[in-house]
Amino acid sequence: MIRRLCVIGVGLIGGSLALALRRAGYCGQIVGAGRHAETLERARDLGVIDGYDLDFAQAVGGADMVVLAVPMRAMATVLASIHDHLAPETILTDVGSAKGAVIEAAGAVFGDLPSAFVPGHPVAGTENSGVEAAFPELFQGRRVILTPTPASSPVAIAAVRKMWMAAGATVEEMDAVSHDRILAATSHLPHVVAFALVHALSQMEAESEVLRYAAGGFRDFTRIASSDPVMWRDICLTNAPAILDALDQFQAGLDELIQAISAGDGARIETMFREAKHTRDAFRY
């Protein structure tokens, strides 16, 4: 049970967490913080938060849990602005998609990483963003990956774990490097490829004519290209090495496939397609 939760950044993720915890009765007061008063007022009107403070330092006062749900690029700034105002017992976590970068930012701000800091990442989301898109079931049955630092205390880890479980998620732990590598492959790579694919189509002659004929497969395949460009820009910037590695592997496979198509090598094409289908069919939720 959290008495006072402070959510900095009340968008899709922060807002959905607040809604889920409130519905679970796991939270007393929920205070929001952010840069834009209108957004926070809308969040309050929607019943997502009880109140808000535009001053992050004020907002974290008296909170037993602070969740940073701001874009990756804002993490360092927000950490710097709350650094002197966090009580030692206040637990601090975040929802950033790249854990190495968040830990690096925290190290730069705090010097020694605090024992109450437990980085985390809910593997959930939709192509929509903003508090209007928030809903309490977003984390139901989804995975949240915690990447505790060597300094993270067992008490803090347990508190963050319980919060996500109350929101309906399954919680796992791994190191930040593994997290960043796995997410680069399963989430960042598909997003980058989908953006690149739709971008390529948009560059083709008579784009609208071409897209008029796109079928259902295209819709599903490219839905994630509707995702927030700024958020994904930041993910690309903050998890660049792992994403570039994954892109490298993808390009190697694509080159092989292109060579097979050029050479009319049906056996090679079929083998690659079969392996892909096998992998995809084995993938269950």
Place this chain on the structure above:
Amino acid sequence: MIRRLCVIGVGLIGGSLALALRRAGYCGQIVGAGRHAETLERARDLGVIDGYDLDFAQAVGGADMVVLAVPMRAMATVLASIHDHLAPETILTDVGSAKGAVIEAAGAVFGDLPSAFVPGHPVAGTENSGVEAAFPELFQGRRVILTPTPASSPVAIAAVRKMWMAAGATVEEMDAVSHDRILAATSHLPHVVAFALVHALSQMEAESEVLRYAAGGFRDFTRIASSDPVMWRDICLTNAPAILDALDQFQAGLDELIQAISAGDGARIETMFREAKHTRDAFRY
């Protein structure tokens, strides 16, 4: 109204067409043909066809409409086996995904292209295949593209058009080269990329570990990698030039994006993502 329809290849597409036409009351007798008696018996048991013949030449006898719904690689063989048995008034169409290759095959078999031959392509499908996956609504509101040859008669074109409209589709006409270019971009390219992406993941270390963390975006994005490997191999082989062109454009954009990520060029990344999102969001069904 078709008195006797002959569907050669009673799978997802051929079976769904038979079901749709029967439900629309647009068809008298429906005879199936194919290589495997078990498949055809199942199709008959499912009420998709009234009867079947393993001998294609027999099957087309007395039909006023023959639909070739066999894999692309089988088109030439099937055309050769029915060539001497088609009555001049029997209208012949197909559902192949690459129109240039079908027309080429017909030209090789028939010499002069018959006036009753109207190549076509329903832009519809699911990642499932086989007659068990067939359903009468498959073409409802979907596009069917006819690519008449210079020899196709207006009467034959009108008959094929009416058949697809009875099945619920919207029918359009274009030349085969435009068709192959547009489908390469909007359908073949996404499929090849999805296969390559899932293939890359399957090659990564600890595949199962990686895939365990894949989120919803991955599921939607890679659903088409569950498509029939043989069908897609054949599409790659039969529409290779247009697919290679589309892959070339995709790779150019991907290379640009990789360079931007390597260089930490946030502005360039964001511009590409915004353009992609704009294109995708403008895409309505």
